[in-house]
Amino acid sequence: MARLLGILFSALLVLASCTTTTETQLGADGKPLPRLYRISQGSTAKIQFRVLDSVNALRQASGAPAVQLNAQLNAAAATHARDMSVQNRPWHFGSDGSSPLDRVRRVGYSGAMLGENISETYETELETLAAWMEQPDTRNVILDNRAVNLGFAWFQEKNGKIWWTMILGS
Numbered sequence: 187m188a189r190l191l192g193i194l195f196s197a198l199l200v201l202a203s204c205t206t207t208t209e210t211q212l213g214a215d216g217k218p219l220p221r222l223y224r225i226s227q228g229s230t231a232k233i234q235f236r237v238l239d240s241v242n243a244l245r246q247a248s249g250a251p252a253v254q255l256n257a258q259l260n261a262a263a264a265t266h267a268r269d270m271s272v273q274n275r276p277w278h279f280g281s282d283g284s285s286p287l288d289r290v291r292r293v294g295y296s297g298a299m300l301g302e303n304i305s306e307t308y309e310t311e312l313e314t315l316a317a318w319m320e321q322p323d324t325r326n327v328i329l330d331n332r333a334v335n336l337g338f339a340w341f342q343e344k345n346g347k348i349w350w351t352m353i354l355g356s
Contacts, residue, residue, distance in 0.1 A: 259337020263351040276306040301327030
């Protein structure tokens with residue numbers, strides 16, 4: 187019996203040493219530090235469709251018609267996300283002085299560009315979308331009744347920082 191208890195106790199010690207506990211690290215403000223969100227190669231379509239579904243759910247709830255992904259707007263968004271990283275600042279103008287209108291024209295989009303939302307963050311695409319929905323100006327771009335097409339892309343730096351760009355067009 188003592189031998190059985192010894193074996194069980196040893197097994198419990200082994201199992202206890204196998205578990206890992208990751209404590210949430212807190213920043214100076216007492217809030218949890220963000221976890222690194224690493225986007226894997228080949229997940230572009232999955233992320234774009236997850237955003238499209240989320241945007242369309244938000245649009246439906248507000249009475250706006252659904253939008254569809256547009257390859258040209260995706261290309262314009264991808265170009266700008268990369269360029270913001272090169273410039274190391276989130277803003278609507280390219281390093282060559284281009285505006286969102288210029289970039290949309292360059293990719294051959296024939297509709298009207300209605301708005302562009304940008305972000306520099308370590309957050310996921312859905313956290314970024316939620317942040318955009320909290321601000322009236324970026325929410326208005328997402329819910330614009332005239333929108334028919336959506337472009338969405340990002341660039342992730344090696345350190346994990348993500349530059350997001352969303353463009354809506356009619």
